[in-house]
Amino acid sequence: MTAFSTPLSRKLGLRYPIVAAPMFIISNKEMIVACAEAGILGSMPSLNARTAEALRADLEWIRARTDKPFAINMTIRLTDPARLQQDVELCEEFDVPVWLTSYGNPTEFVKRARAKGAQVFHDVTNLTHGKKAVSAGVDGIIGVAAGAGGHAGRISPYALIPYLRESLQVPILAAGCISTGRQIAASLALGAELVYMGTRFIASTECGAPEGYKKMVVDAGPEDIVYTDKVSGVHANFLAATLPDAHEAGHGPAEAKRWRDIWSAGHGVAEVHATKSIEAIVEDLVREYHDAVSGLQSLSQS
Numbered sequence: 001m002t003a004f005s006t007p008l009s010r011k012l013g014l015r016y017p018i019v020a021a022p023m024f025i026i027s028n029k030e031m032i033v034a035c036a037e038a039g040i041l042g043s044m045p046s047l048n049a050r051t052a053e054a055l056r057a058d059l060e061w062i063r064a065r066t067d068k069p070f071a072i073n074m075t076i077r078l079t080d081p082a083r084l085q086q087d088v089e090l091c092e093e094f095d096v097p098v099w100l101t102s103y104g105n106p107t108e109f110v111k112r113a114r115a116k117g118a119q120v121f122h123d124v125t126n127l128t129h130g131k132k133a134v135s136a137g138v139d140g141i142i143g144v145a146a147g148a149g150g151h152a153g154r155i156s157p158y159a160l161i162p163y164l165r166e167s168l169q170v171p172i173l174a175a176g177c178i179s180t181g182r183q184i185a186a187s188l189a190l191g192a193e194l195v196y197m198g199t200r201f202i203a204s205t206e207c208g209a210p211e212g213y214k215k216m217v218v219d220a221g222p223e224d225i226v227y228t229d230k231v232s233g234v235h236a237n238f239l240a241a242t243l244p245d246a247h248e249a250g251h252g253p254a255e256a257k258r259w260r261d262i263w264s265a266g267h268g269v270a271e272v273h274a275t276k277s278i279e280a281i282v283e284d285l286v287r288e289y290h291d292a293v294s295g296l297q298s299l300s301q302s
């Protein structure tokens with residue numbers, strides 16, 4: 001497959017400018033290694049390892065299998081401070097090349113990552129938070145648009161990505177509703193330097209989601225997705241069929257149980273038609289991307 005790239009994907013040493021975005025509970029070390037082999041950036045939230053010791057074991061496992069780049073996500077305000085400290089130390093010890101920060105102030109992470117030569121990309125849903133993160137020194141901004149899986153924003157990707165790109169002096173990663181190569185081409189046209197895809201990778205063989213969850217993502221359309229703050233107190237997108245009629249909002253230790261039982265996915269389910277290996281998904285994405293680009297060129301010649 002012919003490689004394609006952006007300045008940021010070349011800087012990171014990726015064959016394709018694609019990130020398999022971190023997903024609470026369900027992304028795992030197997031996905032990270034499969035992504036590395038397929039030429040994209042794999043990731044997982046540090047909390048998907050139940051303890052810091054388990055995270056150390058996962059990082060050892062990954063490091064034994066690949067020397068390609070990968071990313072660990074730290075969910076700042078959702079993580080116990082002592083555990084967060086341990087996770088940062090492990091990212092330093094194992095030279096994790098990319099740190100993905102979300103839900104909080106990334107300043108301290110930027111300082112620590114800088115000292116190790118790691119890149120920090122921070123997750124935002126609007127320009128105000130984007131500006132704060134750029135002031136904190138992050139290397140890239142992840143613009144999480146309306147329709148994304150997980151905690152999604154309210155701004156359409158068509159508006160959000162160029163808006164962030166014009167206003168901020170760092171590369172933009174586009175998150176939300178990207179499940180095909182055609183959508184990757186559109187995101188790069190809007191000014192993104194990497195695409196950040198969650199929902200498409202739920203239906204991957206390597207993903208830790210239960211089979212019923214993968215099947216529901218494959219079968220669902222965007223009409224089956226509900227945007228609500230009733231599950232965790234923060235607006236997120238969920239598969240409607242898994243939402244109880246009345247669910248109490250709130251944070252705390254019950255959060256993990258809720259995310260295990262109530263399945264999150266974004267509008268990008270529209271374009272997910274089968275569960276495949278990550279290698280096969282990336283092949284599809286690359287082929288679709290090249291077809292989209294040449295299709296656009298032939299449009300103006302016909």
Ligand SMILES: Cc1cc2nc3c(=O)[nH]c(=O)nc-3n(C[C@H](O)[C@H](O)[C@H](O)COP(=O)(O)O)c2cc1C
Nearest residue numbers: 021022023024102148149150176177197198199266
């Ligand atoms: C099940 C699920 C869990 C998620 N958990 C996290 C998380 O722990 N941390 C985070 O920063 N983003 C999380 N996200 C958001 C993704 O990293 C990414 O921004 C999003 O999936 C992109 O939109 P898409 O699903 O339309 O591709 C989650 C998304 C999903 C679908």
